[in-house]
Amino acid sequence: MKYFLTLLLPLLLLSCTPGPKAIEPGKDQCRYCKMTIMEPHFAAEFVTQKGKVFVFDDIKCLALSQQDGSLQSRGTAYYVNYFEPSDFIPQEQVHLLKSEELRTPMAGNVVAVRTENEKSKLKTEKGAIETSLHNAFH
């Protein structure tokens, strides 16, 4: 039985698919700016093809590391939903909004939401305008 389990273990590990991981506030460090993450609703992640997860405290940090090539690998970016910190939005479905009132940790002031509903909520409450990674940080 014991041997059987030991044989099973590598199989279990193999079966993991790469994906975003939940952010632990107060523990995870931003890969770009080294800051400890305290506000997960501003965060973003980058998951490499091999399944390594890089965490960023601000969408600005993700954008800057993509630009300067410090990620050194291919992968997918995920954005944390501003209204639901456990919801990771992939690049294709994300709506990015910018507002000076948001005050993100790195002063990028851009957040991510998933639905039209959330989008209009941010627009009315914080006076946010729609943007893209390229427009916001270039």
Next chain:
Amino acid sequence: MRFTKLYIICLLALCLTPNVKAATQLPNSSEELRLAIEQAKAYDTVYVQGDYCFESPIEILKPLSLIGLEKPSLDFQMTGDGIVVKSDSVLIEGLHIQNIKKSSINDHAAIIIQDAQYCVVRNNSIHNGFFGIYLAEARKCLVSGNELRGIAGIEQRTGNAIHLWQCDSIDIRNNHLYNHRDGIYLEFVTNSLVYNNLSEANIRYGLHFMFSHDDRYEANTFFKNAAGVAVMYSNNVEMIRNHFKDNWGDASYGLLLKDIYDGKIVGNYFYKNTTALLMEGTNRLDVQHNEFVSNGWALKIAANCEGNKINYNVFRRNSFDVSTNGSVVMNGFNRNYWDQYDGYDLDRDGIGDVPFHPVSLFSIMVERVPESLMLYRSFLSFLLDKTEQMMPTVTPSNLVDSFPLMKQPKNKTANLQMTYDAEN
């Protein structure tokens, strides 16, 4: 010079604000207190005594002194902000404020000063404030002698004790900051002074600079904060005579420098930190007369740092003195005292005749393969270091102290006593 100016302005603010004119009558209930503030004329003083409960913030829209007698308690019952100041020349003194609403969308605070100047917040205590004292677009204000005690629970939902955003010429002194997110947080703050504060057990940084230029912090103690002190994206910051103690943990630093230019780190004392001083993208800094004692890594200097002068420092009982991640070093190390130096001084001028290479092969190995730390103090690591000393191949050859001191210089830090609460 700009600090003397700042000091004078703050003194002026002190002299001008408590201008007692109105007859004093103590308000008995929270409604009466609200009414008293509303009916007071500009530059009146409102005295407060006793305990009050509130269900909405108190707004101060005119120059006013609000002074507590025998620490009256103002309980905001988790409903929102505490005292919101939107006027120049307001004094808030001697109050005990508690229970501010926690929220991840809005930054609620016990005392908010918004777009104002010449305000003084003095000798208050704030318990369970989400944010403690929040200054936004304030100029020439004094925050002194306050005690802020947060409740940082498992959910990590707490704000910064003293939070400054887009401010200029602020004096923050003699405060005690405990168990908040950041003890003091400065974002877009210029020409300000942080003096003689005690910042401990905060769940992120004891003090945190973001995009804040021409500031200075002096004689503060940062103790047992989760990640130490961070100075980021800021130019011309002077860090003088501070104590960084017991910032211990995986991602913990005494002082983290990231992308900063032109500053001074003089006379500081680093004791028992995992990494005492981490420099990344740091340029043209003077790191002088500091003492690094009993740290894991005394100094981690990334290869993208340039033109720093690291002179007259003392390195004692550190596991690793200096560690770096590249082979090119464009910083000067001179006349430091290293307790791991075993050279000789034949001409007896107090300077060792053999240059000292503070980076050991083992520290580079640990930098690349952290797991190899398991071999620390083993015979193997000893052998590695000895071979490297004889035939340097991997360690950067120009990271060298050519004039290592034989004796410890008498640093001012050793005798520095924190005078916290002497002025309270």
